[in-house]
Amino acid sequence: MKLHRLELEGFGPFRERQTIDFDLFDAHGLFLISGRTGAGKSSILDGVCYALYGTAPRYDGGDRGLRSDHCDPDEPTEVRLEFTAGGHRWRVTRSPEYDRPKARGDGMTTQKSAVLVEQLAGGEWTGRTTRHREAGDLLDEILGLNRDQFQQVILLAQNRFAEFLLARNDDRQALLRTLFGTRRYEEYEKAFEQRRRTAQLVLDADRALLHSQLDNAESIVADNNLAGASGDSAAAEDSDPPALVDSDADRLSAVQRAVPRARYRADESARRRGEAEDEHDAALAAFGARSVLRKRQEERLASRLALSALEARGLDTAxxxxxxxxxxxxxxxxxxxxxxxxxxxxxxxxxxxxxxxxxxxxxxxxxxADSSALRTLVDAIAGDLAVWANAAATERTLPALESARARADESVAALETALSALGAGRAARAARIAVIEPELADAEAAAPALDPARELLESAVTRLAAGQDAERLSQVARTAEVAHLSAVADLELASAAVRNLLERRLDGFAGELADGLTDGEPCPVCGSVEHPHLAAAAAEPITDDAIALAEAALDAANRAASVASAKARTARAAHADAAARAGGQTLPRLEAAHSEAEERLKRAVAAADAIARHKRELRDLRETDASAGREREILASRLSDEREARAETIQRLNAAHEAVDAARGSFAAVADRxxxxxxxxxxxxxxxxxxxxxxxxxxxxxxxxxxxxxxxxxxxxxxxxxxxxxxxDPAAQQLLAERVRTHEVALTTERERLLALETELAGAPDELVDLDEAAATASLARETWNAAVATAARDAEVAAQLADAASRAATAHVAAQDRQAECRLIVGLADAVAGRNDSRMDLETFVLAAELEEIVQAANLRLEAMSSGRYLLQHTDAVGARKVASGLGIAVFDAYTGQARPAQSLSGGETFLASLALALGLAEVVTARAGGVRLDTLFIDEGFGSLDEQSLDLAMRTLDELRQGGRTVGLISHVAAMKEQLPAQLVVEPTSQGPSVIRQDAGVPA
The missing domain is CATH 1.10.287 (Helix Hairpins)
Known part of the structure; x- marks a missing residue:
C-alpha cells in the first residue's frame, strides 16, 4: 500500500483545507513531521486512519470529536485520501457527523456522516459506494489489513508504541489473536471441551444403563430364588440372597451363572405340566363317556313318550x-x-x-230411438263443432286485441311526451354550462399546490414523531441513569463487604494459629517451642462460605452494574438519535408546525376537490347532452313505428268481431253454443x-x-x-295337506328313532346313570393342570427375562468399556488443547508462540544493530507464577551480563529501540501473513527524544534501510538532530488565530 495525497479540512486543529502530497517524498524515502507540541502532528495520522477505517487511534469512541473546534457552524469537515493498493489507485472521502445551521429557518440540524469510495479508471474517478458498511467491507478487501493490524504495521501511533513489548501474556495473546486470526483455535478448544463434557455424559449414561440392566437382572434372580450357592450344580436352588460383588464384571458373572438355573427350572415345570395334562385328559374322557350314556338314556325315554302322543292323534288326521x-x-x-x-x-x-x-x-x-239412429245424430253434431271451434278461438283473442290497441295508444302518447321533455332538458343544461365554465377557471387560478403541501406535512409528521420519541426517551434515559447509579452504589457496598470480610479473615488467622499451638511443640511459622504471647481468636471467625457468599453477591452486583450501564448507554444513544431526528426543536414547536402543515394540506385538498367537482359536473353535463341528442333520434324513429303498429292492430280487431258475431247465433258467446x-x-x-x-x-x-x-x-x-x-281356498287346502303330511312323517321318524335307541342301549338299565363323581374327578384334574400350566409359563417367562436381561447387561458392559476408552482419549485431547498440562500452554498459544518466534527473529535483525550487539529479544514459554498461562513471554538477553532480563527493566531509550525493532519485525510477519501486502508507506509517531546521540544514529540507520525498494517512512519527532538529518519535512504550525497549517518542504534529495 502506498499513500499519494491527503487533504484535511475542518479536521482536528486544521480549519482551512490542508493538502499533503506524499509523492514528493519518494526521492528521499524518509521525511519528518515536526512542529510544536499540540500543533497537530499526530492529527495527520488520525486523518489517514479515519479516511481508511472511519475511526482514529486517539478517538476510538466515535467520530464526534474529529471536527475542528475552530470551524464556524456552516463550515464543512472532510478528509480525502488517495492511495494505491493491489495495482489500483483509490480515493476515499469521509466526513463525520456534526451539527450545522438549518438551510431554512432557525436552529441547528445534524449533518450525517458520509463516505465516498472512488477508483481511478481510464483517467477518471468512478464512484464505487457511498454506504458505510459497503465501504468498510470494500476497503478491508482492498487493504488486506483490519484497523488493529494497520495501526501495528503501518501507523505506529503515539502512546501505543511499546504496548506489544511490555504487554502481559494475556494482553499479548489478545493482540496476536487479532493480527493472525487465531480465534478459531479458541473455538477448537471450546469444541473439544464440549466433546469432553458430552463424552463424559455419554459414559455416565452408559454406566447408568449398565447398572440399571444389572439391577434388573439381579432383581429377577433375587425375586425367583435363582442365586445358587458356590459349588452347587446348575439344577440346585438356594434361598440365600446373592453375595455382594465388588465390580460390574463380578455382578455380570453372577447373573450369567443364574441363567442355566432358570432354564433347568423351566424345563422341570414343563415336564410336570405335561403329566398334569395327561391326567386331565383321562378324567375328562371318563366323564365324557358317562355323559354320553346318560344323554342316550334321556333320548330313549323322550322318544317313547313322543311316539305315544303321535299315535293318539291318528283319528284327527283321518x-x-x-x-x-x-x-x-x-x-x-x-x-x-x-x-x-x-x-x-x-x-x-x-x-x-x-x-x-x-x-x-x-x-x-x-x-x-235405437242405437243406430243415435250414432247418426252424434256424427252430425261433430261437424257443427268443428266449424264453431275456429270462431271460439277468435273470440278468445278479442280481449288481447283490445289491450294491444290500448297499449299502442299509450305508447304513442308516451313517446310524444318524452320528445317534448328532451327539448326542455337540453335548454337547462346549456344554461348550467354557461355558469360552470367561468367558475372553474377562477378556481384553477386560485388553488394552492397540493404536492408541496403533502411533502411539508410528511416532514412535519416525521419530526413530530421524533420529538415525541425524544420526549419519551428522555424519561427512559433518566430512569436508566438512576438505575445505573443505584447499581453502582450496590456494587460499592458489595465490594466493601468483601474487603471487610477478607480483612477480618486475615486479622483472625493469627488467632486460629494460636489455638493450634501446644507448649513444647514448635510453631509452624517461627519454629519456637515457647509461646508466651498467644493472639486472641476472633469472636466471630470468618468462614470460607461467608466469603464465598459475599464474593457471589459482589459478582451479581458487578453484573447488574454492567447491565445497568449498558442500558443507560443505550437509552442515552436512543434519546440523542431521536433528538437529532427532531431537528433540535421543542415538542410544542413541532406540534404547531404539524398543525400548520395539516391546515395547509386541508386547504389544498379542498381546492383540488372543488376543481375536480366542477370538472366532473361539466363533463357530466356535456356527456348527458350528447346522450340526450342520440336518445331523441331513437325516440322519433320509435314513434313512427308505433303509429304504424297501432293502425294494423285496429284492422285485426274489426275482422275478429265480424267472425264471432256470425258463429254465436242466439247464445251469449260462441263457447256457450x-x-x-x-x-x-x-x-x-x-x-x-x-x-x-x-x-x-x-x-x-x-x-x-x-x-x-x-x-x-x-x-x-x-x-x-x-x-x-x-x-x-288354496291356502286352507295347503295348510290341511301340510298337517296331514307332517303327522305321517313325524310318526314314521319317531318309530325309526326309538328302534335305533333301543338297539343301541340293549342291556343298559332304564334308570339314568349318576354324573357327579365323574364331574368332581374331572374338575380336580383341571385345577391341577391349570396350576401346572401357570407355573410352567411363569418359569419359562422368568428364564426368558433373565436371559434377555443378562444379554442386555453384557452388551451394556462391553459398550461402557468401549465408551470409557473413547472418553479417556477425548479427555486427553481436550486437556492438551485447553492447556491443562505442565506447560500451561493451550493450542492457540502454541500456534501464536510459533508466530512470536518469527517476530522476535525478524526484530533481532535490527535490534542487534541498533543496540551495538548488546541486546537480543528472546521468546520464552516458561510457566508463570502460580501456574499462570504461559507461552508468549518476551525477555531481553543482555550480552554484557550474559543473562536474560525483563523488558520492563530497560531504560526509556532502550525500550524505544526494542519496541521499534519489535514493531518492525511484527510488521514484516503480519504483512507476510496478510497475503503479501506491500508496505510502501510507514509512519512512526514519537519516541526518538529518549535516545542518546549514538542510539539515535543507529536507529536512523535502521530506518534508512527501510527506504530500500521504494518505501517511504514518515517520522514524528521534536528532536532537533533529526530536523538536520531529514531535509524532507512536513511542518505543522499553529497560526495566531489558533488553527494550524501544514507546510510541506520536499528538500533536496541526498
Missing part, C-alpha cells in the same frame, strides 16, 4: 284327509260356477245403466253405448249358465250350492 279329498273334487267346478254367476251380474248391471241413460235422454227432449252441442252429443253417445252393452251381457250370461249345468251333471254334487260349500 278326518282331515277326507275333507281335503272333497275340497279337491269341488275345485274342478269352481271356474264354470263362478263364470256363470259373474256373467249374470254383469248383464243385470248393463240393463240398469241403459235404463238410466234412456230416461236422461228423454228428459232432455230427445226422441226415443259449443258447450250445449257437446252435452247433447255426449248424452246420445252414452245411450247408444249402454244399449249395446246390455245386449252383449244377456247373451254372455245365458251361454255361461248352460256350460255350468252341463258340468254339474257328471259330478258328485247335486247342485252348484253343494259344490260351493265343499270348496276351500
Amino acid at each position: 278326518a282331515d284327509r277326507m275333507r281335503l279329498d272333497r275340497a279337491r273334487s269341488a275345485e274342478a267346478l269352481r271356474a264354470p260356477v263362478e263364470s256363470a254367476a259373474h256373467a249374470r251380474t254383469v248383464a243385470a248391471r248393463a240393463a240398469e245403466i241403459e235404463g238410466a241413460a234412456r230416461a236422461a235422454w228423454i228428459a232432455a227432449g230427445g226422441a226415443d 259449443i258447450a250445449s252441442a257437446k252435452h247433447r252429443r255426449d248424452m246420445a253417445r252414452t245411450l247408444a253405448d249402454a244399449a249395446d252393452d246390455r245386449a252383449r251381457g244377456e247373451a254372455a250370461a245365458a251361454e255361461a249358465e248352460i256350460d255350468r249345468d252341463e258340468r254339474l251333471t257328471g259330478s258328485d254334487f247335486a247342485d252348484a250350492a253343494a259344490a260351493v260349500e265343499a270348496m276351500l
